[in-house]
Amino acid sequence: EADIYQTPRYLVIGTGKKITLECSQTMGHDKMYWYQQDPGMELHLIHYSYGVNSTEKGDLSSESTVSRIRTEHFPLTLESARPSHTSQYLCASSQTAHYEQYFGPGTRLTVT
């Protein structure tokens, strides 16, 4: 079992609220990723990081932002949640020299 954690697992929140989804890993991996996945659909990369103070946007445009101040921590923030943000958000990490990614359990976000 991979040591990568996400909190909260489920979140229901009203429109306009600011939210932060937490992701932590204890494997010392340099690379971390955020994906968005709707039911029955493919994962879309929204943000990634190759190390501390390094963040990049992914293929899918997202209104969220991320930070990487510590190796083990890669939080995602939505300044003003909207119903269109309703989705599952998955965090993953990998070692630089290896290509397999280890995923957290995901956060199911519902914006009402």
Add this chain to the structure above:
Amino acid sequence: SQKIEQNSEALNIQEGKTATLTCNYTNYSPAYLQWYRQDPGRGPVFLLLIRENEKEKRKERLKVTFDTTLKQSLFHITASQPADSATYLCALASSGSARQLTFGSGTQLTVLP
């Protein structure tokens, strides 16, 4: 544009049979291809990685083939069990410094007892 296609229909097979899942890609030159398993409400779990210069990879009851001429990977589960029921995702990565993965939408496999 780049595209990854997996079996469009869900796959139902009888316990003990071999399940074969397909991953086709277009407009891609992947350096390697990966297969993941995803259970409902959970994150994907890595299963196997195969590189562009490898034809076949095995791990216990799992076998992956990679044909860069046909632009296709096949994923086999032999002696399938009901516990193998899940969605299986293929993911491709190109060479280069980015090495990001692009995922297919997955094939839902159900193994019937």
